[in-house]
Amino acid sequence: MRHDRRRVVLWAALAALAPAGVACGPVGETASVPLGWRSISIADFGALADDGKDDTEAVVRAIRACRGRRGTVLVFPKGRYDFAAGRRVGRGIYQLAFEGVRGLIVDGRGSKLMFAGKTAPFQFVDCRDVTVRDLTIDWAEPLVSAGIIIRADKRSFDVALSREYTGEGSDRIESIIEFDPATRQPTPGGTDIYDCSPFTADFIKGWEKIGPTTLRVRLARDRLMTKGALAVIRHQVYRYNAFSVWSCRRFTLRDVTIRYCPGMGVSSRLTEDILLKRVRMAPPPGSPRILSVSADGTHFAECAGTIRIEDCLFQGIGDDATNIHGFFREVVRIVDGRTVEAKCQNTWIWPPRVGDVLELTDPIWSGRIGWAPTNASLQTMITAMRTIWGRSGRIVAPLLVASEARRSVCGRSGAALRK
Template sequence: MTHVRFILIQLIFLISVSGFSEELKLTDFGVKPWSFQNASPAIAKALESVRGRENVVLKFPGGRIDLWPEAAVKKELYISNTTENDTLSKVKNLGICIEDFSNITLEGNNTLVVLHGKMVSFAVLNSRNVTIRNIRFDYEHPTMAELKIVEVSNDRTKLETHPDTKFEVHDGQLLFYGEGWGTRPMHTVIVKPAEDKVFRSSWAPFAQFKATKESFNTIAFDGDVSEAGFETGDILTIRNPYRDNCGGFINLSQNVVLENVKMHYIHGMGIVSQFSENITFKKVEVAPREESGRTIAAFADCFHFSGCKGLIEVDSCRTSGSHDDPMNVHGTHLKITKIEEKQLTLRFMHHQTYGFKAFFAGDSVAFVRPENLLVYDFGIVKRAHLISKREMVLEMVDSLPTDLKEDDCLENITWTPEVIVRNNHFERTSTRGLLVTTRRRVLIENNTFYRTGMHGILITNDCNFWYESGPVRDLTIRGNRFAQCPFKQGDRGYVISIQPETHNFPKGKYIHSNIRIEDNVFECAGSAVLFARSVNHLKFKNNDVNLKPFNPSENATVATFDLEHCRDVEIDNNRFTGFEGEKLNVKYMSKTEIKTGRRVFKQGF
C-alpha cells in the first residue's frame, strides 16, 4: 500500500509540474496599448528575458499595439516560394520572433498588432511546442492599392482610392507608396463586389493614358478603356508582384499551434511553414477587417506548407480575399546536376525557392524521372551540405542507382506530411482553392469552396517549372461543397483537377493513386466537373452534381469528365441535376478501365 501511495504522489507531482506555467505581461516590459508607440523593442526584451525557460505564457495587453522595423529582430531568411532571384537583401523584419524556445504560449487577448512598413508578423524558428492564439495582425498602410471605378465612359475613367491607399501622380504616371516603399501599378486583380467574383486583370489599359490627380482620393484617365470590360463599382486591387516577405514563418520547428489568429493583411507570401513537424491551424482567418472596407487580405497564398512532416491540420479556418491560392501543400524537387560515386550535387530550380537546406542526414529520398514524374529508386542521405544559396551536396549511405543520370530529380520523402483539411471556408480568390501534393494520407472534408477563379482543388506534381513534389498515394475528398468553382477557364475549368505536369505515360505506370471523391455537392457554373491524369484507383461516387450557371437563361450543358492514362476508375451512383447529359472523354487508356454502374455516359475516345 505504501508503495502504491508513493507512486500516486509521484504522479501527482509530475502532473502538477507539467501543468505549471510562468506568466509574463508585456505591459511589465513597457508595452502600452493605444499609445501608437513602437512595441518592437519591448516584445524583443520580454522574449529575451525568458530565453531558456519552459512553460512560459507571454500575455499581450489587448487593444492595439504598433510595430515598426526599427528595433525589430532582423534576420536573413530564405523562404519557399518567396525569395526572389536577385542581389537585394533577404533580411526580414520580424514583428514577433520566437527562436530556440520550448513550451511557450503567446496569449493575444484579442490584441490588434499593427505593422508599419514591410514586416513578418511572427516567426517561429527552431522551436517546439509553441502556441499562438487570440491575436490579430494588420498593416497601417497595406502594400495592396485598392481603387473603385466610379465613372467609366468611352473617353474617360475616374477612380476613387481606398483611404488606406496612398498615391501621387508624377509626370502623368500614377505612383503608390507607403511606409518605406513605393511602386508603380503592376499586377492587377478586379473584385466585383456585387457578383462576389475576383478576376485576374491588367493595368495595361490605363498605362497608355495620362493620369490626373483630381482630389486627395480621386484619379482620372482621359482615354477609352472600354475594351477591357471595366464597370462602375469594380474595385481594382493592385500590387507589385515582387515577393520579399511573408505574413508568418514557421521554420525547423515542431508542434506549432495557431488558434484564433486573424491576418487582416499579408505582404508577400502568407503564413509559410517550412521543414516543420506537426502544425495545427484552428480558426485562423485571412480576411480584411470588416470595418476597414478593404477587399483583399493576402498578396499571394494564405497558408503555404513546404517540405513539412508529421500532421498538418487546418480546421475551421476562413480565407477571403487573396491574390493566390488559399492553401498549398508540397515538397520540392531538386535537380541532379553532378554525380560522383556516392555523392550528388543538387540544384534548386525555381527562382523563388532556394537558400535553405532541403535534405538532412538520415532522410529517405526518391529518385524521379522529370519526363514522366515516376520514382525509379530510393536512397538514404548520410551527409547533407548547402554549399551555396542554389546548391546542395549529398553523400548517400549506399551506392547510387546504376541508371541514375544528370537532370533527374530528387524528392525528400521523409519530409512529407499527412494532411487534414476540414470545416474551412475558402472564398474570394482569382486562383485555386487548395493544392495538395504529398504521398501520405490526405483528408479534405466538410469544406466550402466558394467561387474560386480556378479549380476548387488541384493535385499536381512537377519537375519542370515550380518543381513542387510529389505523388498522391491516399487522398479522400468528401462532404465538401463546391459553389460555382471555377467561374472562369471555360471548358477546361474543372471543379477538381488531378494534373501532374507530364504527357509521358509509360505503360502500366501511374503517378497518383487511391483517390476517392465521395459525398460532395458540386454546384457547377459550367460543364467541366473532373479532370484526372495518370491515376491508379480513382473513385467518384455518391456526389450531387448540379448545374448552377451565373446566367439562368443559358442553355443546359453536358457534365464532362476527362480522363487521361488512368486505371481502375469508378464513376457511380452520382446524382446529376440541370444537365442535359453526362459525357466521359478518355485518352491513352481503355474504356474497360472504367466502371459507371447503370448510368450510361456518352463517351468520347
C-alpha cells in the same frame, strides 16, 4: 529526385468552398496554461495597451526574456498594440522573432496588433512546442490601392481611388487585378497582371498621383484595362508574412485572425506537426476592403508529420488558401557509383539538410544507381542496403552544398546524408 522527409497528412475540415472564402466548423474549447509554466507580461517591459505609442522595443525585450526558459506564457494584456514602420528591432524584416524557444504560449487575450509599412510580424526558427493564440493582426494602411478605372488606353489607365485603399507610402506596383464592383469578386476573363520578379517580366512602367484621389498607371506593354472595373493594386505581394515558421516542431495557431498582411498568412518550411485551429484570414467585418493577406493563405514547404487545418476561414486572400510542397531536384551528374549531383530548381527552395532522405523517382535510374526505388518503408530500404553492402556498410554519403549554385551531392537512393 523527390525530397520527402516523412509522409505528410493534411486534415482539412473545410466545410464549404465559396467565392467569398472557405469556412469551417464549430468554435469550442478554451485554452489552458500547463502547470508550472511561468508568465511574462509585455506590460512589465513598457508595452501598454491603447496608448498609441510604438510598442516594438518593449515587446522585443519581453521576447528576449523568454529565451533560455522552458515553459513560458508571453501575455499581451487585452488591447491594441502598435508597431511602427521602420522600427524593426527584431531579426531582419521580422518585428517579433523567436529562435530556439522550447515550450512557449503567446497569449494575446483578444489583443489587436497593428503594423505599418513593409514588415513581417512573427518569425519562429528552431522552436519546439509553441502555441500562438487569441490575437488579431492588421495594418492601419494596407499596401494596396483600389478604385474604379475611369480612363484607359493600351499603355495607361487612371483609377479613382477609394478612401480606404490609397497605397500611401508605397514605392512600386507588383500586381493589378480587375474586380467586378458589384460582386467584389475577380472579373471572369479580366486583367490579372503580376509584375514581381522572378515570376514575370516587366509589365508596369511606372505610376503617379495625378490628383488627390486619382492614380495613373503606365504600362510597358499593350494591355487595355476595362473602364468601369474595380482595379485592386497590390504594392507588395510576397515576403512580409504574418507568420514565418522554419525548422520547428509542434507549432499551433489557435483563435488567430489576420485582417491584412503584405505577404502570406502562414509560411512554414522544414517544420514538423502543425495545427491551425480557428484561424481566420478575412477583411474586418463591414469594411470595404477586398483583400486580407496579399498572397497565399498558407504555404508549407518540405514539412513533415501532420498538418491539420481545422475550423478555419480563408476569405479575400490574394492567392491559394493552402499549398503543400515536397519539391523535386534534378539529377545533373553521376559523380561515381554511389553518388549523384542534384540541383534545386528554384532559388527560393532550401537545399536538403543532413539526415534528409532523397528518393530517385525517374525510371531511367533503375539499375544504374543502387536499386530502383519503390514504395517500401525506410526500414525495408535499410535492410536491402545491408544485404547489398553488408551489415558493416555505411548507409550514409557526403552532402556538399554550394550556396551560389544551390547544388547538393547525395548518395544512393534512399540513403541518409551526413556532413
